[in-house]
Amino acid sequence: MPSGETVVQCSCGFEAAFDRLRDAREALAAHEEAGHDADWDIQQVAGGVEQAGEEAGVCGRPECTNEGSPLYRDDV
Numbered sequence: 128m129p130s131g132e133t134v135v136q137c138s139c140g141f142e143a144a145f146d147r148l149r150d151a152r153e154a155l156a157a158h159e160e161a162g163h164d165a166d167w168d169i170q171q172v173a174g175g176v177e178q179a180g181e182e183a184g185v186c187g188r189p190e191c192t193n194e195g196s197p198l199y200r201d202d203v
């Protein structure tokens with residue numbers, strides 16, 4: 128599943144997934160303007176995994192390493 132996916136559902140049976148919030152909002156607005164009962168569900172991205180990767184300095188460059196992180200190693 129792509130990260131940040133937004134699923135739009137409508138009472139008329141319409142259902143679609145959008146990678147961009149703007150596209151989802153336009154689809155939602157179009158159905159609401161037509162008098163439908165539309166709603167959307169924004170899938171949450173697992174931000175914790177991404178943050179752990181940054182703190183570990185995965186790319187190896189000093190400017191990418193967070194020295195305040197408990198994952199930081201000073202013996203390189």
Ligand SMILES: [Zn+2]
Nearest residue numbers: 137139158163
């Ligand atoms: Zn609709």
